[in-house]
Amino acid sequence: MSKPTNISMQEVWQQDRDHYIHPWTDFSTFKETGSMVLADSDNVHVVDGDGNRYLDGIGGLWCVNIGYGREEMAQAIAEQVRQIPYYSCFGHHTTVPAAKLAAKLAELAPGNLNHVFYGCGGSVANDTAVRIIHFYFNQLGQKSKKKIISRIDGYHGSTYMAMSITGVKFDHIGFDIEEQLVHHISCPNPYRRPAGQSLEDFCNEKVQELEDKILELGPAKVAAFFAEPIMGAGGVIVPPEGYHQKILAVCRKYGVLYVSDEVVTAFGRLGHMFASEAEFGIVPDIITCAKGLTSGYLPLGATILSDEIYEVISKPQADGAIFTHGFTYSGHPVSCAAGLKNIEIMEREQLCDQVRDMGAYFEAQLKTLLDLPIVGDVRGRKFMMCIENVADKETKALIDPKARVGNRIADHCQARGLIVRPLAHMNVLSPPLTLTKEHIDFMIATLRESIEATVQELRSEGFL
Incomplete structure (x- = not known):
């Protein structure tokens, strides 16, 4: 240095x-x-x-x-800049790193989460999840399923929708959020549970709260539940044993999609490329990720979808209609090259x-x-x-x-x-x-x- x-x-x-x-x-x-x-x-x-x-x-x-200062990462980024620094991935164009990284993420992700949509970070990955979820239910003819449930002290980003899903109330001071679409349930913080309450009872209480909220809003109106495997910016909250599995069962019962926000937990922070299944025993419908995807060397986020969701959204909604969601920098080849090199380093070492x-x-x-x-x-x-x-x-x-x-x-x-x-x-x-x-x-x-x-x-x- x-x-x-x-x-x-x-x-x-x-x-x-x-x-x-x-x-x-x-x-x-x-x-x-x-x-x-x-x-x-x-x-x-x-x-x-x-x-x-x-x-x-x-x-x-x-x-x-x-870690910082990886020379081979710098070389991979520079090499991609020399080859092709950018090309639009709209419609029917792609680049080698974007395609290869999507395949690698599908290989690493649990279950049949095989389809990748790129953005520039975690906030955008979660915004994309909401848009795609709404589009998915529209395609199924369930156009009233719009509402999102997340948790107090959960953090999901700072774009308008991602901050609305975020339940850290301090972050809302002075700003507007979408309060009709997004609803919050309690934080599953074992340290702050009532004195004398067992972890099992505390867990069941929080799971029941989700079911009660879905029934209150109406299952036909609730589209998705967003949760970090371990809450990050809300205070590193590890839920009680079995919490995520029981929550997923409630979501399945009412046709609510489960979004696992792995922006922090993915790519090694908990000792696994993805933590949802390896650490908590669940295969969600969607995983969002960013941060460790490139180890912060370049901005990149991804929304990873199940085969079932992709099968629905990949059919034309009407004659001449197209899937009108995306960003100028979706699948940016230099960022994707950084993601590939990052995963290569992690696996090799x-x-x-x-x-x-x-x-x-x-x-x-x-x-x-x-x-x-x-x-x-x-x-x-x-x-x-x-x-x-x-x-x-x-x-x-x-x-x-x-x-x-x-x-x-x-x-x-x-x-x-x-x-x-x-x-x-x-x-x-x-x-x-x-x-x-x-x-x-x-x-x-x-x-x-x-x-x-x-x-x-x-x-x-x-x-x-």
């Missing part, structure tokens, strides 16, 4: 602050603090404009699975096996932090983990939001050379899949020091 030369980082910082509208910006501080400029990277580390080196504990944003091995160690080491006074829960699986901080471990009461405990811990970690993601009172970890035991040990030691420093501050300021 080397710091870029002949670049004024102060000038870059100023240009960014003055002109770049960032996603999820905290405008109460941004105009004063601006952004940390990242200038270089290698494997699991990134380097800022001042040359400071950090272990990236969040994998960019759940996505840099094969057996990264899923490594995640199952190192992920178990990561989980165990993170749980050693439960002895700290504010760490109420450590949850997740493999390389998708969350620390939830509380004021009282017995009551699970939260620390005053004004304390910004997640941000404090993240700031202390960053000062010590580790980037973690703050989510309100929580901290999320989703590192590159190439992590070693030494990297994990550094992360745990840094988190411990940072949480201890945060506890001292909270006590001195009267928050604890």
Whole structure:
């Protein structure tokens, strides 16, 4: 790694602050603090404009699975740019990478999910799922089946429809969402279940809630249920054992399509190329994916459909009618080439096996932090983990939001050379899949020091 030369980082910082509208910006501080400029990277580390080196504990944003700075990835991208950087895939044109990647995804996906529609990311993959689901039921003559059910604290993207499906209420503040089409049921968070309630009863209660919601809305009006195998941005919520299987059975009972949002969980984060069947025992009707599909090297998302859905939507709806859904960059050949190379690297280096091995160690080491006074829960699986901080471990009461405990811990970690993601009172970890035991040990030691420093501050300021 080397710091870029002949670049004024102060000038870059100023240009960014003055002109770049960032996603999820905290405008109460941004105009004063601006952004940390990242200038270089290698494997699991990134380097800022001042040359400071950090272990990236969040994998960019759940996505840099094969690690940074892969030369063979750069070569694959450059080679495709030289061959054919772009051509429209509308109608009856295609490119070699788009076709080959679609076949590879069909091979990797569970069951008979054999048909791939490309977009530019997870939000678009979920929007595409909604449009295709509505089109599918229209083709079947069931034109009233339109409503979507998802879960409180589920995250499905930030386009208008994907954010409407998202159940993280904080993300809706000040924005409009579609409230007639989309309905939410409770989050299946075992940590927050009522005292004394068994996991089995809690699970059955949440499953019954879905059935009750379908009956309330009317089965003839409910088209699909959207769920992440493990909730990501809503706090890394792992549902109780058997939850997804029971939910799928309810969907089948009422002719509701099950969409598994694997934007985060696919391509190794849980130790499998896809987690729906391998980790949770279900074969959904649709899988949406992105992020780890290219390890973040280029934007790409995919909506993967079952044979049954494709059979219906691939028939002309009327004389002269065509399937009028798609984007300029659907099946972009350079992005698809990156996806193919990414999967090749993962398979050759057996990264899923490594995640199952190192992920178990990561989980165990993170749980050693439960002895700290504010760490109420450590949850997740493999390389998708969350620390939830509380004021009282017995009551699970939260620390005053004004304390910004997640941000404090993240700031202390960053000062010590580790980037973690703050989510309100929580901290999320989703590192590159190439992590070693030494990297994990550094992360745990840094988190411990940072949480201890945060506890001292909270006590001195009267928050604890």
